[in-house]
Amino acid sequence: MASDTERRNLPPLELYVPEPKFRPGDEADFSDIQVPPAGETRRPDTAADHGEMPDLAYGLVRVLDDEGKAVGPWDPKLDPETLRKMLRAMALTRAYDQRMFRAQRQGKTSFYMKCTGEEAVAIAATFALDRDDMCFPSYRQQGILIARDWSLVDMMNQVYSNKKDRLMGRQLPIMYSTKQGSFFSISGNLATQYPQAVGWAMASAAKGDTRIAATWTGEGSSAEGDFHSACIFAAVYQAPVIMNVVNNQWAISSFSGFAGGDETTFAARAVGYGIAGLRVDGNDALAVYAATQWAAERARTNKGPTLIEHFTYRAEGHSTSDDPSQYRSADEAAEWPLGDPIARLKNHLIALGEWDEDRQAEMDGECAEQVKTAAKQAEKNGILGHGLHQPLETMFEQVFEEMPWHLKEQMQDMLDENEAANNVAKTR
Amino acid sequence: MSRDDNATTQRNMIQAINSAMDVAMERDDNVCVFGEDVGYYGGVFRATAGLQEKYGKTRSFDTPINECGIIGVAVGMAAYGMRPVAEIQFADYIYPGLDQLVSEAARLRYRSAGEFTAPLTIRTPFGGGIFGGQTHSQSPESIFTHICGVKTVIPSTPYDAKGLLIAAIEDPDPVVFFEPKRIYNGPFDGHYDTPVEPWSKHPASDVPDGHYVIPLGKANVLREGSAVTMLCYGTMVHVTMAAVEQLGIDAEVIDLRSLLPLDIETIEESIRKTGRCVVVHEATRTSGFGAELAALVQERCFYHLEAPIQRVTGYDTPYPHSLEWAYFPGPVRLRLAIERVMEDVSGEV
Numbered sequence: 001m002a003s004d005t006e007r008r009n010l011p012p013l014e015l016y017v018p019e020p021k022f023r024p025g026d027e028a029d030f031s032d033i034q035v036p037p038a039g040e041t042r043r044p045d046t047a048a049d050h051g052e053m054p055d056l057a058y059g060l061v062r063v064l065d066d067e068g069k070a071v072g073p074w075d076p077k078l079d080p081e082t083l084r085k086m087l088r089a090m091a092l093t094r095a096y097d098q099r100m101f102r103a104q105r106q107g108k109t110s111f112y113m114k115c116t117g118e119e120a121v122a123i124a125a126t127f128a129l130d131r132d133d134m135c136f137p138s139y140r141q142q143g144i145l146i147a148r149d150w151s152l153v154d155m156m157n158q159v160y161s162n163k164k165d166r167l168m169g170r171q172l173p174i175m176y177s178t179k180q181g182s183f184f185s186i187s188g189n190l191a192t193q194y195p196q197a198v199g200w201a202m203a204s205a206a207k208g209d210t211r212i213a214a215t216w217t218g219e220g221s222s223a224e225g226d227f228h229s230a231c232i233f234a235a236v237y238q239a240p241v242i243m244n245v246v247n248n249q250w251a252i253s254s255f256s257g258f259a260g261g262d263e264t265t266f267a268a269r270a271v272g273y274g275i276a277g278l279r280v281d282g283n284d285a286l287a288v289y290a291a292t293q294w295a296a297e298r299a300r301t302n303k304g305p306t307l308i309e310h311f312t313y314r315a316e317g318h319s320t321s322d323d324p325s326q327y328r329s330a331d332e333a334a335e336w337p338l339g340d341p342i343a344r345l346k347n348h349l350i351a352l353g354e355w356d357e358d359r360q361a362e363m364d365g366e367c368a369e370q371v372k373t374a375a376k377q378a379e380k381n382g383i384l385g386h387g388l389h390q391p392l393e394t395m396f397e398q399v400f401e402e403m404p405w406h407l408k409e410q411m412q413d414m415l416d417e418n419e420a421a422n423n424v425a426k427t428r
Numbered sequence: 429m430s431r432d433d434n435a436t437t438q439r440n441m442i443q444a445i446n447s448a449m450d451v452a453m454e455r456d457d458n459v460c461v462f463g464e465d466v467g468y469y470g471g472v473f474r475a476t477a478g479l480q481e482k483y484g485k486t487r488s489f490d491t492p493i494n495e496c497g498i499i500g501v502a503v504g505m506a507a508y509g510m511r512p513v514a515e516i517q518f519a520d521y522i523y524p525g526l527d528q529l530v531s532e533a534a535r536l537r538y539r540s541a542g543e544f545t546a547p548l549t550i551r552t553p554f555g556g557g558i559f560g561g562q563t564h565s566q567s568p569e570s571i572f573t574h575i576c577g578v579k580t581v582i583p584s585t586p587y588d589a590k591g592l593l594i595a596a597i598e599d600p601d602p603v604v605f606f607e608p609k610r611i612y613n614g615p616f617d618g619h620y621d622t623p624v625e626p627w628s629k630h631p632a633s634d635v636p637d638g639h640y641v642i643p644l645g646k647a648n649v650l651r652e653g654s655a656v657t658m659l660c661y662g663t664m665v666h667v668t669m670a671a672v673e674q675l676g677i678d679a680e681v682i683d684l685r686s687l688l689p690l691d692i693e694t695i696e697e698s699i700r701k702t703g704r705c706v707v708v709h710e711a712t713r714t715s716g717f718g719a720e721l722a723a724l725v726q727e728r729c730f731y732h733l734e735a736p737i738q739r740v741t742g743y744d745t746p747y748p749h750s751l752e753w754a755y756f757p758g759p760v761r762l763r764l765a766i767e768r769v770m771e772d773v774s775g776e777v
């Protein structure tokens with residue numbers, strides 16, 4: 001054992017605290033990010049053992065090259081019709097986000113979160129899943145619902161907490177839930193959906209079902225213990241689950257280094273748990289599709305879980321409550337080396353001769369119109385703050401299946417209080 | 429720049445909390461602050477703004493999003509001899525760190541026979557009234573008062589917030605410091621459509637620039653009266669004061685300031701004088717801190733009571749986003765409770 005005297009000449013220890021490369025006022029320069037050419041990464045057989053593919057957790061699966069051509073072994077070879085549908089879902093999601101963001105600014109709701117720049121992550125993955133595979137999303141995967149042609153009016157009703165809101169105004173805007181849409185109820189508590197998705201997948205396997213589960217979390221939230229609990233259960237029980245980490249570089253004001261991203265990749269966490277791990281260009285819809293399809297095939301053939309890191313960028317603020325100019329360089333989004341997912345898919349279709357700028361402009365116009373029509377319809381059902389849209393009693397319903405005595409009493413108290421308040425209002 | 433310790437500045441609660449950490453960090457370089465978005469950005473509510481610039485990033489830093497880690501690391505730093513002040517972004521997110529607080533921080537002194545201690549402070553915004561939905565609105569304070577070895581403190585004014593937070597940071601035991609976020613920027617009378625009145629227009633908002641402490645465990649009698657004792661804390665202090673003034677009732681209003689340790693003498697003294705008691709909190713009713721208060725008052729002042737103790741609380745449901753103002757205990761709920769407690773035995777008011 002070293003004695004105090006022996007140590008005396010040692011230099012003092014220093015606490016290391018990571019720093020992002022750019023702050024407000026800095027010029028963003030991403031030239032150090034390793035972007036391998038599209039098509040270069042190998043594609044193992046879906047039956048391969050997880051131990052044979054640690055390199056994929058450190059690489060970057062890319063399909064679309066700079067000319068918009070799809071290249072290499074991961075090219076999912078989708079037909080133009082599917083590609084156009086995917087492009088449309090992505091454009092529609094962006095238009096939806098724009099409209100709802102504006103609605104929040106106009107005071108029609110309390111809060112909103114955009115997924116701008118990350119549309120491929122949710123949408124291309126959903127295209128590669130079956131309609132009844134259960135999704136356990138975080139709050140930035142509205143694209144799943146849109147890719148499943150879920151009603152925009154229904155989504156907006158939730159955002160407005162109005163009388164047609166299927167969640168009866170109980171949830172924060174954007175925290176959708178629809179069992180019919182195989183979309184698990186979103187929680188505000190980060191990463192809690194991760195072990196739940198594993199549990200759902202374990203149940204599906206235990207019951208001899210054919211459905212699999214998929215879940216999403218931000219890279220920031222992947223620091224939560226729940227993430228690691230999910231990994232260990234997924235590995236131990238070979239659960240048929242796809243675990244997506246959306247590495248959009250920022251968790252509110254904290255860069256990915258605070259989640260461990262400076263030391264290794266997020267996909268590489270899979271290696272330690274004995275899970276297949278893929279790192280994917282998250283702005284390349286075809287790469288996201290291909291990786292999800294690969295992982296889904298593994299899950300469906302009892303080859304166990306896959307952890308997919310989607311390398312992408314959060315092009316807008318964290319939420320309507322956030323001002324990203326306070327903590328990051330203004331030109332990061334523009335300088336992001338992987339481009340914009342919608343533009344890249346569009347260019348691919350154009351390169352195939354299956355699309356052109358005029359049709360794109362026309363489609364964008366249609367999406368804006370579709371969103372506008374839906375918003376008008378949803379607003380007819382009410383917007384937040386303009387009167388109470390849910391009967392007061394609903395507050396006490398569904399805490400339990402049957403209402404216990406104390407809630408019945410409290411409900412009566414509330415009704416009495418409301419009457420007393422109305423009497424005051426009348427005599428004023 | 430040296431601080432004029434006698435000077436005061438008009439501060440809202442956020443600024444007062446910021447000033448408390450600033451003063452504590454300046455006086456003692458063992459004090460460090462950390463949490464999600466706390467360092468460079470200064471916290472999503474800006475409570476730690478400027479501290480990293482001033483004290484450097486080893487004393488004010490961002491952390492991974494991992495509440496268990498945040499609290500666990502605070503225990504380790506405190507055991508080393510530092511004075512960590514950790515922020516949990518919203519009280520609703522303290523649960524993943526609960527084991528570190530409940531099983532570790534709270535018992536370290538006891539189980540090591542005093543050899544190791546955990547003088548840490550956990551700051552966290554709590555309460556509703558900001559359309560935060562069910563995951564940004566809860567009031568979990570009673571959970572902490574149920575744990576042996578943790579102190580639970582809740583300010584209601586900028587002046588108190590600063591004095592209590594400095595006391596918490598300097599306290600030798602773990603303290604959970606709940607910040608009522610509805611009144612971060614100013615007082616609030618319980619009507620959802622009342623514009624926030626800035627603290628700068630409020631007489632209580634002169635906050636000393638320098639160091640001062642408000643001892644933990646000392647309640648504040650905000651208003652003397654003889655008809656009924658109102659026990660409250662946090663945002664509810666303001667709602668209670670507004671309701672009492674509106675009703676024109678001769679109520680004694682006690683701001684508890686610290687739930688544990690609790691200033692039982694001030695409470696007992698008041699009940700013996702008024703003979704009636706209403707407890708007010710925003711948290712759900714069942715097993716809420718109001719139950720503890722009611723039991724204490726009943727055990728110690730039963731023969732002085734002239735009416736059953738009344739509880740004004742939130743309901744036993746999660747906070748519903750769009751019905752949050754029906755959930756929130758406002759002036760009408762207070763009025764009804766006061767009317768009930770003022771009924772005499774014959775049922776006459």
Ligand SMILES: Cc1ncc(C[n+]2csc(CCOP(=O)(O)OP(=O)(O)O)c2C)c(N)n1
Binds near residue numbers: 217246250251495521
């Ligand atoms: C348990 C928990 N802790 C903290 C928060 C507060 N919070 C909400 S979003 C967020 C950042 C999440 O970042 P990331 O996981 O990277 O997802 P992104 O927003 O970038 O998509 C934080 C800290 C929370 N909702 N839940």
